[in-house]
Amino acid sequence: MSQAPSQAPAGRTSQDGAVKRLLKATEIDTRMLGMLAALAVIWVVFHFLSGGIFLTPRNLWNLTVQTSSVAVMATGMVLVIVTRNIDLSVGSILGFTGMIMALMQTATLPQLLGFESPFTWVLSLVCGVAAGAVIGGFQGWIIAYRGVPSFIVSLGGLLVWRGAAWWVASGKTIAPMDSTFRLMGGGAEGSIGVTATWVLAALACLAVAASLVLARQKRTRFGFPLRPVWAEAVLAACAFVAILGAAAVLNAYTWPTAIARRYAEANGIAWPEGGLLIGYGVAIPVLIAIVTGIVMTFVTKRTRFGRYVFAIGGNPEAAELAGINTRWVLMKVFMLMGGLAGISAAISTARLNAATNAQGTLDELYVIAAAVIGGTSLAGGAGTIAGALLGALVMQSLQSGMVLLGVDSPLQSIVVGIVLVIAVWIDTVYRRRAA
Missing domain, CATH: 1.10.3470 (ABC transporter involved in vitamin B12 uptake, BtuC)
Structure with missing residues (x-):
């Protein structure tokens, strides 16, 4: 008697299919x-x-x-x-x-x-x-x-x-x-410091959004297939999280106390009780x-x-x-x-x-x-x-x-x-x- 072929679990098959659809829709380089x-x-x-x-x-x-x-x-x-x-x-x-x-x-x-x-x-x-x-x-x-x-x-x-x-x-x-x-x-x-880093991150997010919009308009103009709107949103969200997360991490690293104290003395800044926290930024x-x-x-x-x-x-x-x-x-x-x-x-x-x-x-x-x-x-x-x-x-x-x-x-x-x-x-x- 021939043995029936084994079948993969339905949950795993649907999960693999969802991943493939996501990669295809977003056109992410694997x-x-x-x-x-x-x-x-x-x-x-x-x-x-x-x-x-x-x-x-x-x-x-x-x-x-x-x-x-x-x-x-x-x-x-x-x-x-x-x-x-x-x-x-x-x-x-x-x-x-x-x-x-x-x-x-x-x-x-x-x-x-x-x-x-x-x-x-x-x-x-x-x-x-x-x-x-x-x-x-x-x-x-x-x-x-x-x-x-x-x-x-x-x-x-x-x-x-x-x-x-x-x-x-x-x-x-x-x-x-x-x-x-x-x-x-x-x-x-x-x-460049904390403020400039956040400004730069915001500009980078705007640039990402603009590039996605322009790319979609160009595809429409030349009749190329369009990515689903939800796929564009996923790409934008991932880029925004990466950019803002990187900015937050770089701003979280602060100057050593000795350097911050010299900076405060040189600029006439009163030294606070908890110290002066100045982030490096990018x-x-x-x-x-x-x-x-x-x-x-x-x-x-x-x-x-x-x-x-x-x-x-x-x-x-x-x-x-x-x-x-x-x-x-x-x-x-x-x-x-x-x-x-x-x-x-x-x-x-x-x-x-x-x-x-x-x-x-x-x-x-x-x-x-x-x-x-x-x-x-x-x-x-x-x-x-x-x-x-x-x-x-x-x-x-x-x-x-x-x-x-x-x-x-x-x-x-x-x-x-x-x-x-x-x-x-x-x-x-x-x-x-x-x-």
Whole structure:
């Protein structure tokens, strides 16, 4: 006799169907959702293992600041990997451009403009970013026009620019930085405060609502299928909760008593009996990373250059036959990557209040890992800026959690390497199933 096939419980079947309908109606990227789930698991595990320290406003605020430098470079690495290339030199470019900015603030510009000139930080930043763009453009020219593989060129750059950073400073640590320049590193003064953070969060919520409305109007105009109204409401509600929740957490971290007391004395504020509670709010380096992410998202999705980059990554031969100057586009991608490394160098140097010879060491590993974990395919042609930013947060969460647990640096590198391999493996499996 044949045995009747077993049937799944009705409750479970209906629940799975509801989840599928929700994902289909909201059009949520399942890979992004998986990364968010993985990040939540990482946070909960480290919070439990650290005795309740990880998910505190202080640690989460520090986590956002620590993520900023890698996140900025990860947005550029997305474009590099999308074009089926790699850049191993970003950490060394960061170290070299950081040393240039430090020398300008401590040796060159004070002789010309005097100490603490209002132009010092601007000129230093411009020169550092320009130097990074020139270095990236030079490496891109070798790759695009001379036909040398990007792996070899960037590996050489890793060695060359790390040595150049040591050479220009004779192996010394260069400090201190200009006081205005230091604001880009965060800290008590390098944050926008509670009120400005709430205002920024409100504007972000309005921007989300406006983008959903405009997207719906555009779909209607071109006759594309519309998401259900309830699905739009779910997306808006999730975004609002995330934005306002993040603002509340960042505002909950207050200045240390000593810094608050000095601020009160300097501004003639009477010291209250319970102390003066001043929230940090969003740090300036975090704002830089967010703005960079928004600009890079616009570049990739709304500009001809961005479309060309993804076309080259999808099929280089077809892109060239279509009339795209693939060599020039590729050179611009590496130029952009170098400029972003210069911005990250400013954040890192300002945060340390010094430029050191070890600055940016192994950052290339974290940047590449962030892009790949964020969904950028090493096969080229696919990747998102938002995914790279989230990948940077995942990588920094792992490192921060291991530091809290007292894990040795060699073991931290082992964990990061394992995570990178697993991410590439998952990407490979996902691409095969999608095909």
